[in-house]
Amino acid sequence: MEITLKEITKIFQAKDKSETVAVNKLDITIPSGKLIGLLGPSGCGKSTTLYMIAGLLTPNEGRIYFGDEDVTDMAPEDRGIGLVFQNYALYPHMTVRQNIMFPLENIKVPKQEALQRAQEMADLVGIGELMNRKPKQLSGGQQQRVAIARALVKKPRVLLLDEPLSNLDARLRLATREEIKRIQRETGITTIFVTHDQEEAMSISDEIVLMDLGVKQQVGEPQDVYDDPYNLFVAKFLGTPPIxxxxxxxxxxxxxxxxxxxxxxxxxxxxxxxxxxxxxxxxxxxxxxxxxxxxxxxxxxxxxxxxxxxxxxxxxxxxxxxxxxxxxxxxxxxxxxxxxxxxxxxxxxxxxx
Amino acid sequence: MLEKQSNLKALFYLAPAMVLLSVFTFYPLFNAFFLAFLKDYEFLLRSARGFTILGNFKNVITDPDFGIAMKNTSIITFISVPISVIVALLISVALNSVKKLQGAFQTIFFLPYVTNAIAIGMAFAFIFHADYGLLNTILGWFGINPINWVGLNASWSNAMFALLVYTVWGGLAFKIMVFLSGLQSIDKQYYDAARVDATPRRRVLTRITIPLLSPMIFYITVTSFIGAFKAYRTIIGMFGETLRPPGTLSKDSLITIVGLVYDALAHADATGKMSEAAAASIILFSITMIFTLIQMQISKRRVHF
CATH class of the missing domain: 2.40.50.140 (Nucleic acid-binding proteins)
Incomplete structure (x- = not known):
């Protein structure tokens, strides 16, 4: 599913009427079936962009298209997205199995089929043996996988991940990013993830979108962006040690x-x-x-x-x-x-x- | 060495509270147990004729008022608590989703909590007044004849209905406050996640909100049951010291077990009455404790901490 953002602007209004432009006239085309990293320093509007694609936030201006379909005014549940939250938002009172099955119950999938699909997803992300545990009994990395399984189980058109690795320790982060890449490859689902970590974005993305202050800075394959930065910001942001x-x-x-x-x-x-x-x-x-x-x-x-x-x-x-x-x-x-x-x-x- | 020192210090800091609790809580508690087993205790002379194991309890249970008090207490407890918990929960969920004037609504719903129970009782007695009451006026708009709720010779069931309405309403404020603070501490991302997964509103309430709120619901239910078993203030606020509508017989009384205790205390100068009061309070204590233990057992399976 190709995703197109056309001139997207999001303005947040504070209580005292002061306005913050979080995203400014953003134009991006996200190719179908690829893993895309939305990258930028904190406050650059990347998460806002993700939540606008999800439909949890509505842009002030501009249109969002999934393929040829204009989804700008569509409710999140009608967009066919799977969303993994930064802190996973797993329901603490449900087991892993109940968590993964929850989206299916809502769309009235028969119980037997739902059980089977939940198990398939759990196996795909490698937590098939943990189905009866509660989220609290899992490590951060395992919780992350449950969240991904829950997002994927209803076969969404797009998978969105908000800072998927930021709550994991350094070693898990390396393993999990390979895991995300593998899951994306196996499912072939168009995937967008948000990160502030340039190494994370460059290592697994097919393409990165670099943002700063709500404005798109550069889009391209990680190596191309690294080798050919358009401006000082891009050159400084990519690479360790920095340029x-x-x-x-x-x-x-x-x-x-x-x-x-x-x-x-x-x-x-x-x-x-x-x-x-x-x-x-x-x-x-x-x-x-x-x-x-x-x-x-x-x-x-x-x-x-x-x-x-x-x-x-x-x-x-x-x-x-x-x-x-x-x-x-x-x-x-x-x-x-x-x-x-x-x-x-x-x-x-x-x-x- | 260090540990010993800090223990001493802790004792020192706890001392004021311990002294006060000992004098006003622990001593009366143990004394009540003691009194309940004294035979023919004379309160004024502080003398008794030995001990009796069940004599005082027998006197309480065979008192015709005891049956009435048990019936009234049970009805008040098992009707008002479930209703008020459910109503408070629904109001809190509604209040929590209101964006504008949320503060104003919260204040309105919390007002009963800071208002005197006797004053509210009098206000309610007036709402239920047969001739001038608000309720009968409203019922009159629908062509219903005035009902004698709490006036002269009012029936027991009418009076109980009025009392239940008052009890439920009076208990709402605190429950709503606790539920609201619980609701506001639930992470918003759960609701975003539910939205993305196309969860219908009712399922959000039953599958997400209520389970996540279950510790609060449990706490409120247990304390409400305990509070309802001890019902007394509400009745005296509405019906005065007779604990029943004027002109009615004592079989139509709205007396509760705590009312029974106070009744006995009012005649404490008579032989053995003080012990009866102690015995009645121990009966109430036992009922409350058994009930709380049952609830704690249930909570092990139903409450998600």
């Missing part, structure tokens, strides 16, 4: 950082912000950019060099290098920069040049 933002300038179609030429860029002469990915630095005795290493973080696979910020003592830059280079704090290292690992941004607008 290094360094003041620089363009002179005669050459990019200079700290007086060193790091590459070419066809643009008029101006002061710019240069973003360099931590992995874009190559140690090279003939390199143009010389930096003094302040600290070294070893994790075994590779090594992170911490470089003191030229402008602001509080912040530091991070450079990832091969672990074979045994570098000590205080060393002066020369680098050249990968052509496709640095981006040049307009100082005022943050737009990429």
């Amino acid at each position: 290094n933002m360094i003041p620089g300038e363009i002179k005669n179609n050459q990019v200079f950082v700290k007086g060193a030429k790091i590459g070419g860029k066809v643009a008029k002469n101006q002061d710019v912000v240069v973003g360099i990915r931590p992995e874009g630095f190559n140690i090279d005795p003939k390199g143009s950019l010389e930096l003094e290493v302040y600290m070294v973080e070893t994790i075994g696979r590779d090594t992170t060099l911490i470089i003191k910020n030229f402008e602001d003592e509080e912040k530091s830059y991070r450079v990832i290098v091969d672990a074979r280079h045994r570098i000590q704090p205080g060393d002066k290292v020369k680098f050249n920069i990968d052509e496709d690992k640095f981006y040049v941004f307009n100082q005022e607008t943050g737009e990429r040049l």
Whole structure:
């Protein structure tokens, strides 16, 4: 089921009549049968967007389409969605089986069939043996699966997940995100999930939608968005450790950082912000950019060099290098920069040049 | 060492409460048990002729008023409590879904709680007045002749009906308050989830709201039963010290078991009356306790904490 949002705007009005624009003229098309991550910092409008797709919130302006069908004014129960809430919202007084069967009872599925479908769903998400437990007797990860089974049991057209991993500990989070990917693949259901964690979104999404302040920033496959950010926000939001933002300038179609030429860029002469990915630095005795290493973080696979910020003592830059280079704090290292690992941004607008 | 010290401290802090409770609660409690087994106790002389195991209880049970009191107490309890719990639940659910003026409605429903029971009793006595009462006026609009609810020579059943209405109404305020606070603490996401799953309103109430509210419902039911077994204030508020409509015989009295206790106490100077009062209160205590134990057994299966 392809989902289209056309110029969606959602304004919340507080008691004192002050207005907050949570989502601003959002245009997205979500391809059928894919896993889509709605990504952004908290307060960016991603959950609001999800709840508008679910129908629990109504947009002030714009239309929402499921396929060709305009569902904007449709009640949530008529949209054919499955929704997994951030804290799962499992009914605490019902067993796992009763929880999963609950949506089926409402649409008057015969008891035998309902039991069978509940069991199939429970098996799909891997909690088939826990049917007689109460939610309190389950771990966070198991509760999450029950919630997914309950959302899927009535065979919805779309599966929506609100921050599905945020209530899980780090290890469970890794396992659960694989699990979500697997369930999505096996069912082929169009799935949208909301997260503020860029790693989570990039790791399992077929496409990510990056939002900030209620405005869509960029949509695309995770690698494409990472490699080709449209603006400063997108470049900063994706990647761990984050991209290094360094003041620089363009002179005669050459990019200079700290007086060193790091590459070419066809643009008029101006002061710019240069973003360099931590992995874009190559140690090279003939390199143009010389930096003094302040600290070294070893994790075994590779090594992170911490470089003191030229402008602001509080912040530091991070450079990832091969672990074979045994570098000590205080060393002066020369680098050249990968052509496709640095981006040049307009100082005022943050737009990429 | 440290533990000992903190125990001492705890005792010290608890002392004022313990002293007061001992004097005004524990001592009278044990004394009542003691008195119930004294033979021919003279309250004024503080003397008795030994002990009797069942003598005082026999006197209470063979008193013709005891049967009447048991009947009245049971009727008040088993009719007013279920009705008031259900009505309070429905009003709370309705109030909780009201968006505008919710505060104003809550205040209105809570007013009875902060109003004096005797004053409300008098107001109700007037509502049920045969000639000028609000109820008969309204019934008159539908062509129903005035009914003698609580006036001279009013029948027992009419008087009991009026009393039940008053009891139910008087008990609503506190129940609504407890239910409302319970309802407001239920996570809204349960309702969102129910909405997405196309749950009809009635099923939301019976399958989600009531089970999630069951601890409150249980608490209210148990305390209401205990309160109803002790009914007395309501009757005196409506009918005065005679505990029955004027002109009626004592067989038509609305006396309750607590009324029986007070009746006996009023004649405490007569031989053995004090012991009868103690025995009657122990009977009431036993009934209440057995009933509460039964409810606790039921709650194990029905209440979801």
